[in-house]
Amino acid sequence: MDLGLTGKVALVTGASAGLGKAIAEELAHEGADVVLCARRADVLGAFATELAASSGRRIVPIVADLTVAGEGTRVVTEAIAQLGRVDILVTNGGGPPSLPFEQTTPEQWDQAVRMNLLSALELCRAAMPGMKARRWGRILTLTSITVKQPVENLVLSNSVRAAVAGFARTLSNELAPFNITVNNILPGYTKTERLGGLAAAVSARKGITEAEAYGAWEQQIPMGRLGEPREFAALAVFLASDRASYITGQSVAADGGWIKGLF
Numbered sequence: 001m002d003l004g005l006t007g008k009v010a011l012v013t014g015a016s017a018g019l020g021k022a023i024a025e026e027l028a029h030e031g032a033d034v035v036l037c038a039r040r041a042d043v044l045g046a047f048a049t050e051l052a053a054s055s056g057r058r059i060v061p062i063v064a065d066l067t068v069a070g071e072g073t074r075v076v077t078e079a080i081a082q083l084g085r086v087d088i089l090v091t092n093g094g095g096p097p098s099l100p101f102e103q104t105t106p107e108q109w110d111q112a113v114r115m116n117l118l119s120a121l122e123l124c125r126a127a128m129p130g131m132k133a134r135r136w137g138r139i140l141t142l143t144s145i146t147v148k149q150p151v152e153n154l155v156l157s158n159s160v161r162a163a164v165a166g167f168a169r170t171l172s173n174e175l176a177p178f179n180i181t182v183n184n185i186l187p188g189y190t191k192t193e194r195l196g197g198l199a200a201a202v203s204a205r206k207g208i209t210e211a212e213a214y215g216a217w218e219q220q221i222p223m224g225r226l227g228e229p230r231e232f233a234a235l236a237v238f239l240a241s242d243r244a245s246y247i248t249g250q251s252v253a254a255d256g257g258w259i260k261g262l263f
Helices: 018-029 041-055 071-083 106-134 155-178 193-206 210-220 229-239
Strands: 009-013 033-038 059-063 088-091 137-142 180-187 251-254
Touching: 009 018, 009 071, 009 106, 018 033, 018 041, 018 088, 018 229, 033 041, 033 071, 041 059, 059 071, 071 106, 088 106, 106 137, 106 155, 106 180, 137 155, 137 229, 155 180, 180 229, 193 210, 229 251
Parallel strands: 009 033, 009 088, 033 059, 088 137, 137 180, 180 251
Antiparallel strands: none
């Protein structure tokens, strides 16, 4: 299947590791030029060099902390300056700490909102005008299965990622007349650094090993295993493609069947 991504320009945040990195790899190998954004300059630069060599595409690393107001706008502006435009925007904020509500602080709530919601708003606001002018665009927000089925001790993620999903669903209606799609993509339990951190938190809280924490999650998943980043990336790349032109306003999970609801 030709996904129609050759020559498109994608901007992926949180691109130095985990799901963001996997999405960036898939986009580049499908023919897109990719702007990589993350905070760790050394890791990001090494990945950009590696991906340019393996894909033959233009890969531009931009170091930024998107929790800082104005950085999202700067990243989009620099991406346009270097590659001419942004056709595909993938917003990917980091995961907040694993805590029950009573153990959270106002500072943690503020950080979670900045990391996930406000960063996505700023990136979208900066990228939208060009997409509207060209009458083509794809916006993907990485949220979580928690927007459909909350997970215990993840009150920060459950709350803020649901806000991102609500924003994206509303934005999809506003941008549909311009041939711009906006979709939420929901990773389930996937083999990433983030999941390792959650396993450590569960281990400490429940007095079990991290292996037992992983085992408990696998028992909840009908497919009986954790997801691979490349499996989630395949969903993202399809929704970013020309072939997904009539899919918008959706929250689509890659979770091995973990979500139990009908919708």
